[in-house]
Amino acid sequence: MGGSSSSSRDEVKTTRYAPYIEAQHESFLTTTMAYRNSLINNSPFANYNEVEVVNAFFGLGYVISNFPSLYDMFGKRMAGLDIETIWNNEFERALNDTNIDTAIEEEIKLIDDRLVKEDLSEYQLSMRNLNAVPTSSFIVGKAVVENKRIKLIIQLTLDNKLPLLSNTERDYLTRLNNEKSTITIYANIMKDYFTYINMVVDTNTNMNSRDSLWPFTLFSFEGYALGTMRGVLSWRKQMAKRERSSLSTGLSIASYTATGAYIGAEIGSTYPGVGNVVGGVIGGVVGFVVGVAVRLFE
Amino acid sequence: MGSSGGGGGGDSQTTVRYAGYVESQHQNFLATVMAYRNSTIALSPFASYTDIEVDSAFFGTGYLISSFPSLYDMYGKFMAGLDVESLWSQIFEGTVNSPEVSSLVVAEGALLDDDIETNSIPRLQTGMRDINAVMGSSYVIGRAIIEDARVKSIAKYSAELKYHLIPVASSRWSTHLEWNKGVVGVYAEIMKLYYSTKIDVDEINYSMVAKHRLWPFTVLDFERAALGALQGAINSKTDVAGASTASKVIGGALSGAAMGAMVGSSFNTAATTTTAASSAGTVYGAGIGAALGIAAALTY
Numbered sequence: 001m002g003g004s005s006s007s008s009r010d011e012v013k014t015t016r017y018a019p020y021i022e023a024q025h026e027s028f029l030t031t032t033m034a035y036r037n038s039l040i041n042n043s044p045f046a047n048y049n050e051v052e053v054v055n056a057f058f059g060l061g062y063v064i065s066n067f068p069s070l071y072d073m074f075g076k077r078m079a080g081l082d083i084e085t086i087w088n089n090e091f092e093r094a095l096n097d098t099n100i101d102t103a104i105e106e107e108i109k110l111i112d113d114r115l116v117k118e119d120l121s122e123y124q125l126s127m128r129n130l131n132a133v134p135t136s137s138f139i140v141g142k143a144v145v146e147n148k149r150i151k152l153i154i155q156l157t158l159d160n161k162l163p164l165l166s167n168t169e170r171d172y173l174t175r176l177n178n179e180k181s182t183i184t185i186y187a188n189i190m191k192d193y194f195t196y197i198n199m200v201v202d203t204n205t206n207m208n209s210r211d212s213l214w215p216f217t218l219f220s221f222e223g224y225a226l227g228t229m230r231g232v233l234s235w236r237k238q239m240a241k242r243e244r245s246s247l248s249t250g251l252s253i254a255s256y257t258a259t260g261a262y263i264g265a266e267i268g269s270t271y272p273g274v275g276n277v278v279g280g281v282i283g284g285v286v287g288f289v290v291g292v293a294v295r296l297f298e
Numbered sequence: 299m300g301s302s303g304g305g306g307g308g309d310s311q312t313t314v315r316y317a318g319y320v321e322s323q324h325q326n327f328l329a330t331v332m333a334y335r336n337s338t339i340a341l342s343p344f345a346s347y348t349d350i351e352v353d354s355a356f357f358g359t360g361y362l363i364s365s366f367p368s369l370y371d372m373y374g375k376f377m378a379g380l381d382v383e384s385l386w387s388q389i390f391e392g393t394v395n396s397p398e399v400s401s402l403v404v405a406e407g408a409l410l411d412d413d414i415e416t417n418s419i420p421r422l423q424t425g426m427r428d429i430n431a432v433m434g435s436s437y438v439i440g441r442a443i444i445e446d447a448r449v450k451s452i453a454k455y456s457a458e459l460k461y462h463l464i465p466v467a468s469s470r471w472s473t474h475l476e477w478n479k480g481v482v483g484v485y486a487e488i489m490k491l492y493y494s495t496k497i498d499v500d501e502i503n504y505s506m507v508a509k510h511r512l513w514p515f516t517v518l519d520f521e522r523a524a525l526g527a528l529q530g531a532i533n534s535k536t537d538v539a540g541a542s543t544a545s546k547v548i549g550g551a552l553s554g555a556a557m558g559a560m561v562g563s564s565f566n567t568a569a570t571t572t573t574a575a576s577s578a579g580t581v582y583g584a585g586i587g588a589a590l591g592i593a594a595a596l597t598y
Contacts, residue, residue, distance in 0.1 A: 014315035026319040033323070057309075065351065067312055069358035070488055071366050078481045084392060087470060091398050101409070112417065120421070134429045134435035139422075143440030146418040147447035153413065154451035157406060162462050169469055176473070186485075187491055190355060194495045197350055198502050205506060208343035215334045216520035219327070223527035226324055230530050279519065
């Protein structure tokens with residue numbers, strides 16, 4: 001296993017092994033060095049192309065600061081939005097639309113046709129038969145017919161315009177929801193950007209550093225080879241697989257369950273007869289199953 | 299390859315030697331490692347890293363979170379300090395007696411006048427002329443009857459329009475309150491997203507700076523291991539000194555915020571007051587989901 005030689009004060013200890021072991025070790029080291037030499041300039045990470053995120057999100061030559069800030073958008077679209085003006089605009093647009101007046105005018109023409117050709121003619125004939133045309137009753141009668149016509153017109157206008165109030169309300173809500181969606185979508189896009197930029201930066205720099213450290217990764221193997229007779233044999237180079245703790249597993253499943261319950265409640269509320277509670281329970285069960293399944297496949 | 303001092307009667311040296319082929323190989327190995335150390339130590343792959351910027355994305359260039367109203371301020375302005383009675387009166391007036399409604403009534407009156415002048419009066423006059431009664435009192439009465447119809451019609455139009463606008467005003471009031479709640483809710487969500495993002499991005503920015511500064515030691519650590527290879531000092535790690543828990547955090551806070559932001563995006567149409575409760579549930583659901591997501595990631 002080894003030998004030693006000594007003088008009066010100094011001592012030299014030489015670690016030796018059986019000749020066949022040393023011969024094998026020497027051959028092993030030579031082979032290791034040969035492979036190291038052939039691989040050292042052949043990093044598998046050398047050709048790594050960095051993943052690009054910024055161009056995908058903002059376009060070539062643009063960065064996030066070229067676009068309105070989230071708080072700016074929030075100020076314009078929500079906090080500083082004059083919703084009274086929006087209502088007035090929607091009201092004007094719905095009730096003052098010229099197409100509505102045109103439709104009413106066309107309806108009035110039909111009424112006039114019936115009034116002049118049928119009602120008024122019949123009235124005049126009847127008055128003539130009574131020999132009452134020259135009387136005041138005939139004049140008043142004609143005025144009454146016109147009176148009735150005017151009231152009919154206004155009723156017709158009301159019948160056409162009043163239902164539009166519900167449209168105005170609906171459009172008003174749609175507009176407000178659109179303003180809010182604009183903000184929440186913008187926030188989600190920004191969240192996605194930061195999520196991916198962090199991940200991608202982490203990955204890109206990791207690949208670059210692995211490329212730079214590639215020779216040393218090989219040297220580590222060679223070092224093991226050199227010291228293998230000293231019992232430092234350990235070839236495992238990859239990181240140990242990260243395992244989720246029991247607490248994290250429980251919380252993760254609970255998170256899926258809560259999310260499922262929320263989505264279920266939202267969907268359920270849109271269906272009459274289902275409701276928030278039933279939808280929430282169904283969603284919660286589905287979320288729980290999904291959470292368990294995800295953990296099993298993790 | 300190793301030495302130790304000791305001895306009773308004076309200084310003595312103990313030299314640990316290895317077989318010639320091992321020493322030769324180790325010497326060659328160290329020379330190679332040193333050469334690569336020299337070529338690598340000044341070339342940190344983190345040198346060109348540019349910090350990810352968060353504040354300008356959220357607040358605009360040159361602005362900070364303190365440049366904007368605080369969350370409590372917004373809450374006070376849009377919810378706690380809101381005079382709902384005054385808001386009701388204002389919205390009622392703005393809906394039922396608004397200039398737009400008055401204009402609508404005036405416009406309708408003008409249209410009706412035009413119609414009367416164009417159709418009703420000529421038809422009445424034609425009849426009167428036929429019987430030679432234009433100068434008679436009956437003609438005046440006839441005109442008065444038409445005028446009466448006009449006045450009553452406009453009044454009916456105005457009254458019915460305003461009557462139908464009363465529930466609309468109530469609905470608008472409800473919508474306004476819900477909108478205000480949405481404004482505060484979204485403001486809180488945005489702020490939550492900012493802090494989650496800021497924490498994650500700071501983590502990775504500082505981690506990169508640390509990795510860059512520790513790069514020489516990362517390289518030297520391999521050389522240290524090479525020097526002690528025969529003593530079992532070989533390093534099995536392949537990561538870079540200064541690495542943080544960034545990936546863990548990335549999967550944690552930001553994805554937690556993601557859930558919160560996603561949930562927060564579902565604004566209920568507020569005109570129908572029945573949806574107000576579900577909106578509150580939305581907020582609570584969002585908070586619970588987000589908190590659980592963050593906790594699950596942090597305890598990973």
